[in-house]
Amino acid sequence: MNGITQFVRKSGLALVAGLLLLAGSPTQAQDAVAGKKIFEGNCAACHSLEADVVGPALKDVHKRRGNEWLVQFIKNSQAMVAAGDKDAVAIFEKFNKIPMTAFEGSLSDADINNIIAYITEASEAPSAVVAEVPAAPVAPGAQPTAAASDVAFMDLPPLVFFIIALTALVLVLVLALIYMLARLLVPMMGDSLYDEDFRESWAGRLIFLFRGDLALMTGKAKDVVHSNHDFDGIQEYDNDLPPWWKTMFYVTIVFAVGYMLHFHVLKTGALQAQEYEMEMEQAALFAALHADDPNAVTNYTVLTDQAALEAGKTIYGQNCAACHGPEGQGTVGPNLTDEYWLHGGDVNDVFKTVKYGVPSKGMVPWQGKLTKDQLLEVSSYILSLQGSNPANPKEPQGEKQ
Known part of the structure; x- marks a missing residue:
C-alpha cells in the first residue's frame, strides 16, 4: 500500500512539473x-x-x-x-x-x-543565410560596366607593358647616344670647343651643360648697362630672359594655336557648355539606374492633409521621438520646432536627411525601413512642428532658414 502511495505522489509531482514547463x-x-x-x-x-x-x-x-x-x-x-x-x-x-x-x-x-x-x-535565433546571387551573364559583344579605374596596374594587358618598356628603352638609348657623341666629338674639336661662337650655339651650350655649365638653362649675363637707365645710382643691365622661360613662352603659343584649332576651328573637342550637358545626361542615366543616389534631384511638396500628417505623427512617435523628443523639442537629436537646421529645412532636405541619415552624427538611415510615402509623411509632419514652442526645447543648432 505504501508503495502505491509513493508511486502516486511521484507521478503527481512529475505531472505538475510537466504542466509548469509546458505553461512556461x-x-x-x-x-x-x-x-x-x-x-x-x-x-x-x-x-x-x-x-x-x-x-x-x-x-x-x-x-x-x-x-x-x-x-x-x-x-x-x-x-x-x-x-x-x-x-x-x-x-x-x-x-x-x-x-x-x-x-x-x-x-x-x-x-x-x-x-x-x-x-x-x-x-x-540562427542567422539567416544569404544566398549568393550569381553574376548576370554578359551578352555577346557587350562592354563590361566596370570602371577603368577599378583595373589594377598589374592587370593591364601585356601589350601595355611592352609599349612602356619599349618607350623607356628608346629614351635610354637616345640619352646614351647623345652622351657617346659628346665623348667622341669633344676631343676632336680641341681648342675650337672654347670658341665664343661655338659656345653661344645651341650645340655648344648642350655640350657644356653636360660639363656642368648651366648657360643653356639660365642664359648668360651680358653685363651691358642700358643707356639712360640710371635712377638714383641704380643701373639696369640688358640681360636676356632665361632660356627656360622663353621656351615655356613659345610652348604656350604653340599650345594656344593647337587649342584654337581643336576647339574653335576644327571643332573636334567639346567646350565647357557641351561637357556640362554631357555630364548632366550621364548623371540622369546614373540616377535612373541607381534609385538610391543621395545626389538625385527631388521635387517633393509638403503634405498638408490631416490624414497624411496623422500618419507622419504615428511614424514619428514610433521611430523619431526617442532621439528628438515626443514633441520635437530635441533630446539626443536636435530641436525640430525652431527655424534652425543642420542639413536644410526644405521638405526635400528633410526627406533626404531622414532617408539617408547622418551616420557620423548618430542619425540612422531609414531607407529600407520606411517607404517613400512614409518618409514624405514624417518629413511633412516634422515641418508642421515649427513654431509649436514645446516645453524645455533644446538650444538652436545649424543655420536659420
Missing part, C-alpha cells in the same frame, strides 16, 4: 512578442542586434551583462554613468558621449523584462 514556454514566447513591439517602438531607432548604430549592437547582451544591470541601464543610463559604473562609463565614452534616453517612468519593469526576453530570443 508560451509565457516566455509571449514576453518576447510583447518585447519586440516595445523594442521597435522605443529602441530600434538607435540600436540593432547585429551592428553598432547610435548605440551598441545588442546581440547576446544578456550574456555580457546581467538582467539586473540591463534593467537599471535602460531605466536611466546617465545615473549609472554619474555613479561611476565601469561598464556604463565605457559604453558612454565609446559611443561619442551620446546619452541614452531614460525610460524610467515611461516603461515598467515588466516592459523592460519583455525587451530583454525579445533580445535573448532574437540573439539565439
Whole structure:
C-alpha cells in the first residue's frame, strides 16, 4: 500500500512539473512578442542586434551583462554613468558621449523584462543565410560596366607593358647616344670647343651643360648697362630672359594655336557648355539606374492633409521621438520646432536627411525601413512642428532658414 502511495505522489509531482514547463514556454514566447513591439517602438531607432548604430549592437547582451544591470541601464543610463559604473562609463565614452534616453517612468519593469526576453530570443535565433546571387551573364559583344579605374596596374594587358618598356628603352638609348657623341666629338674639336661662337650655339651650350655649365638653362649675363637707365645710382643691365622661360613662352603659343584649332576651328573637342550637358545626361542615366543616389534631384511638396500628417505623427512617435523628443523639442537629436537646421529645412532636405541619415552624427538611415510615402509623411509632419514652442526645447543648432 505504501508503495502505491509513493508511486502516486511521484507521478503527481512529475505531472505538475510537466504542466509548469509546458505553461512556461508560451509565457516566455509571449514576453518576447510583447518585447519586440516595445523594442521597435522605443529602441530600434538607435540600436540593432547585429551592428553598432547610435548605440551598441545588442546581440547576446544578456550574456555580457546581467538582467539586473540591463534593467537599471535602460531605466536611466546617465545615473549609472554619474555613479561611476565601469561598464556604463565605457559604453558612454565609446559611443561619442551620446546619452541614452531614460525610460524610467515611461516603461515598467515588466516592459523592460519583455525587451530583454525579445533580445535573448532574437540573439539565439540562427542567422539567416544569404544566398549568393550569381553574376548576370554578359551578352555577346557587350562592354563590361566596370570602371577603368577599378583595373589594377598589374592587370593591364601585356601589350601595355611592352609599349612602356619599349618607350623607356628608346629614351635610354637616345640619352646614351647623345652622351657617346659628346665623348667622341669633344676631343676632336680641341681648342675650337672654347670658341665664343661655338659656345653661344645651341650645340655648344648642350655640350657644356653636360660639363656642368648651366648657360643653356639660365642664359648668360651680358653685363651691358642700358643707356639712360640710371635712377638714383641704380643701373639696369640688358640681360636676356632665361632660356627656360622663353621656351615655356613659345610652348604656350604653340599650345594656344593647337587649342584654337581643336576647339574653335576644327571643332573636334567639346567646350565647357557641351561637357556640362554631357555630364548632366550621364548623371540622369546614373540616377535612373541607381534609385538610391543621395545626389538625385527631388521635387517633393509638403503634405498638408490631416490624414497624411496623422500618419507622419504615428511614424514619428514610433521611430523619431526617442532621439528628438515626443514633441520635437530635441533630446539626443536636435530641436525640430525652431527655424534652425543642420542639413536644410526644405521638405526635400528633410526627406533626404531622414532617408539617408547622418551616420557620423548618430542619425540612422531609414531607407529600407520606411517607404517613400512614409518618409514624405514624417518629413511633412516634422515641418508642421515649427513654431509649436514645446516645453524645455533644446538650444538652436545649424543655420536659420
